[in-house]
Amino acid sequence: MSKIVLAxxxxxxxHGQVMTAWLQFVNGNRIIVIDDETANDEFLRMVMEMAVPQGIKFDAYTVDESIENLRNIESGDENIILLAKTPDVYLKLIESGISIDKVVVGGMGANSERSKFYKNISASERERGIFKEIIEKGTKVVIRIVTADSEKDVSGLL
Structure with a gap:
């Protein structure tokens, strides 16, 4: 039975950290990027697919496509890694009935809307609210930049 082993x-x-450490750490054999821009850009999809090691299945879906595809993951024998740029993607998946036990925050860089959240992780007020909503829906949210790090529970930072 296929399952989500990392969100x-x-x-x-x-990037390199995902391809080397996280794939092995969770024994992943399929990567699904959930990002509307990437899914709709043939060149960007191709570049990402080229970065994925041979033998690892790769897909890039819009948020809506991912909901449809993830509803049917139980058939098959895949350990699926979900990758998204922002927490709102996971909130939409969870609200659509996709079961995600834990969301791992690995890299959220600073920008004009974000301020420092934890060490080198930045989040906007809106994103902090989304973390809270995800947690309230029963999904654990942790910060873990690299596999060697211990998890930092986000609920204690809100």
Whole structure:
């Protein structure tokens, strides 16, 4: 039976840390990027797919496409890694009935709307509210930048 083994927020989506450490750490064999921009940009999808190791299945879906596809994941034998840039993606999935036990915050860089949240993680007030909503729906939210780090429970930071 296929299952979600990692739901990660990282505004870089696919990069070396995901490809080397996290794939092995969770024994992933399929990566799904959930990002409307990436899903709708053929060149960007191709570049990301080229970064994925051979033997690892890769898909890039819009948020709506991911909901439809994740509703049917029980068939198959895949350990799925979900990657999204922002927490609102996971809130939409959860509200659509997709079961996600834990969301791992790995990389949220600073921008004009975000302020420091924890160490090198930044979040806007809106994103902090989304974290709270996700937690209230029964999904744990933790910060864990690299696999060697221990998890920091986000509920204690809100």
């Amino acid at each position: 990660r927020i990282d505004d870089r989506l696919i």
